[in-house]
Amino acid sequence: xxxxxxxxxxxxxxxxxxxxxxxxxxxxxxxxxxxxxxxxxxxxxxxxxxxxxxxxxxxxxxxxxxxxxxxxxxxxxxxxxxxxxxxxxxxxxxxxxxxxxxxxxxxxxxxxxxxxxxxxxxxxxxxxxxxxxxxxxxxxxxxxxxxxxxxxxxx
Amino acid sequence: xxxxxxxxxxxxxxxxxxxxxxxxxxxxxxxxxxxxxxxxxxxxxxxxxxxxxxxxxxxxxxxxxxxxxxxxxxxxxxxxxxxxxxxxxxxxxxxxxxxxxxxx
Numbered sequence: 001x002x003x004x005x006x007x008x009x010x011x012x013x014x015x016x017x018x019x020x021x022x023x024x025x026x027x028x029x030x031x032x033x034x035x036x037x038x039x040x041x042x043x044x045x046x047x048x049x050x051x052x053x054x055x056x057x058x059x060x061x062x063x064x065x066x067x068x069x070x071x072x073x074x075x076x077x078x079x080x081x082x083x084x085x086x087x088x089x090x091x092x093x094x095x096x097x098x099x100x101x102x103x104x105x106x107x108x109x110x111x112x113x114x115x116x117x118x119x120x121x122x123x124x125x126x127x128x129x130x131x132x133x134x135x136x137x138x139x140x141x142x143x144x145x146x147x148x149x150x151x152x153x154x155x
Numbered sequence: 156x157x158x159x160x161x162x163x164x165x166x167x168x169x170x171x172x173x174x175x176x177x178x179x180x181x182x183x184x185x186x187x188x189x190x191x192x193x194x195x196x197x198x199x200x201x202x203x204x205x206x207x208x209x210x211x212x213x214x215x216x217x218x219x220x221x222x223x224x225x226x227x228x229x230x231x232x233x234x235x236x237x238x239x240x241x242x243x244x245x246x247x248x249x250x251x252x253x254x255x256x257x258x259x
Contacts, residue, residue: 025258025259028220028259029258029259031235032220032241032242032243032244033241033243033244034239034240034241094257094258094259095219095221095222095257095259096259097221097259101221104231105220105221105224105231108230108231108232108235109231109232109235109242110235
């Protein structure tokens, strides 16, 4: 039999709801299975750990073929908010928590939560803007150090 | 499938060590499973296990980790301490329930 996975390092790079959640679910799922998990938030994915943004993440209704919605319709005011509300309702039904609660769960479960230094500089965020559950702001080099021995997953 | 006699009753476990009949669970059964997992159960463990069993009886399925941490009175940090290396699966096994079917 193959060796079991002992550690995963997940990069979350997109800021839409469907860009953020898969990484959170995989990270939390790893911890639940006794696998170490490190989550690294970069580019627009950083918003998942920015206090003022984390619970305002939206579904993209334009440029998202999975929504099966014509581009012009998806661009109407309020469409993204509406689709987000519907998705959140479905997610709540199967017990997927809001982003802030999910980040807290992962942190409390022993998972590492890291912010990307370059993304912080690019969007002019300060460490005080980040969720209290963020462990550290890391450079790419720091990320690779923390990922020693891990399977790296980019989302 | 394996069978084990606990307090004079034959208990059946599947290949992964989960009880096949949640109805024959008792605290002694949980303590016997705990020995296999190299754990010693405390009142806090039983608080979680009882909560899971009540949820199972009411809903027909084991609660998610999120439900456990929100409603059992035992938070995430403590859950990971009480049931190290994989709380969901370990707690479900100790509570006499099947392998967890959810992702959260």
